[in-house]
Amino acid sequence: MQNIKEKIQKGGLKATPQRIAVYSTLLKLGHASADMVGEEVKEVFPSLTVATIYNVLESFVRAGLVVRRFSSNNKMYFDVNTYEHAHLYDKDMNTYLDYDDPGLIRLVTEYLKSKEIPDFNLTDIDIQLIGTFKERQQHILKK
Amino acid sequence: MQNIKEKIQKGGLKATPQRIAVYSTLLKLGHASADMVGEEVKEVFPSLTVATIYNVLESFVRAGLVVRRFSSNNKMYFDVNTYEHAHLYDKDMNTYLDYDDPGLIRLVTEYLKSKEIPDFNLTDIDIQLIGTFKERQQHILKK
């Protein structure tokens, strides 16, 4: 879409085809590790290099288009949804699912407003609900 | 201490000197990446290998003595404090600090009790307060 291009430019970045491809892949995936993006983006843009993918993702983070996601395996994850939302994290599969519950975020934000954490400049709240999905995708083997 | 040995054995593991060294290092550090543990443990046990450190940490995780910490850089972190607590995460320095606020955890736990998340077996809640520490350690350069 055209508005992807605009978003990228609004971040002060040049809207190259590579960036557009990565961004729209991220929109599709929601949150993904660098190589999940790589796998997926190759479908539409086979010539993209890993190095470029990392470059692009890094530029997105700097521009605030995307946010680094936390994980407990040793991979960097990225997330396009910059609105506030929590995550369900499947610890067996290392996968994320958005958990969209404005009430939860609001609750915590309100609570923290009353506390003043000394010497800390709070910019973000990240809530992960850790567990496992019952059945469903359990047949997919961890590689 | 003697009770480190007991804790390790209580987890069904053999209390080897390496494990004792790693565990007491973790107690000292609170939470640390594998190579932070490595750096630190070498002081007291110089012959320890990286491979062993990873083995030991992995065995601790399996035994429930230690918990994998979430991070947004590409490193695995580990945490000995298995009681529930939130974390302050300094995004510039990639460091953690315990944020010990039982009220916060309780608040969220209570809230989620009322919700039933479909198909999800919730085992843990992880709250990260992301930001930067004002001054203080800012002079330490990121490597």
Next chain:
DNA sequence: GTGATTGCAAATTTTTTGCAAGATA
């Protein structure tokens, strides 16, 4: 004694870098 654990070295996986060529605003 026996099975679990260590340590080595080498392999894998993930991320980063330097730099020349190319594309964007």
Next chain:
DNA sequence: TATCTTGCAAAAAATTTGCAATCAC
């Protein structure tokens, strides 16, 4: 055109593996 961005290949960083020697129980 001037600057930013890409792509390559190679390096660095982080984690894992196979296997023989060793140790804890």
